[in-house]
Amino acid sequence: MSCSNTGECIKEGDEMDFQDTYTFREDNTVEKIRIRQNDTIKVEGTFNVTKSYYDTPAYTLQYEGEPKPEDIEIYSSCLSREEYLYVIQDDENILKNTVEDCDGPRMYYSREDQ
Numbered sequence: 001m002s003c004s005n006t007g008e009c010i011k012e013g014d015e016m017d018f019q020d021t022y023t024f025r026e027d028n029t030v031e032k033i034r035i036r037q038n039d040t041i042k043v044e045g046t047f048n049v050t051k052s053y054y055d056t057p058a059y060t061l062q063y064e065g066e067p068k069p070e071d072i073e074i075y076s077s078c079l080s081r082e083e084y085l086y087v088i089q090d091d092e093n094i095l096k097n098t099v100e101d102c103d104g105p106r107m108y109y110s111r112e113d114q
Helices: 069-074
Strands: 009-011 019-024 029-036 039-051 057-063 082-087 094-097 106-110
Antiparallel strands (some): 094 106
């Protein structure tokens, strides 16, 4: 789901211009895949789990390598190769990004355990 800084949520699920998938592995590696109009971008890296300001699990992701100009949009952060997601207070299965801190859209991701 994408929400603006004013709090208006405008698109979710298949209505989005792209679909993101995060895969968190037991060895603390992460893979993020973004599909947009039959184009697929993939980045990999590592993650650490800490506690957020709300005392919920938080994930700090660090992607490997130098970002290519055509892939820069996959990094949902102000810091290019580092991303921060945390579980919101109201629902333990919803992850929220922090892109709104740098005027990006607020993104919510549903969490599915496999």
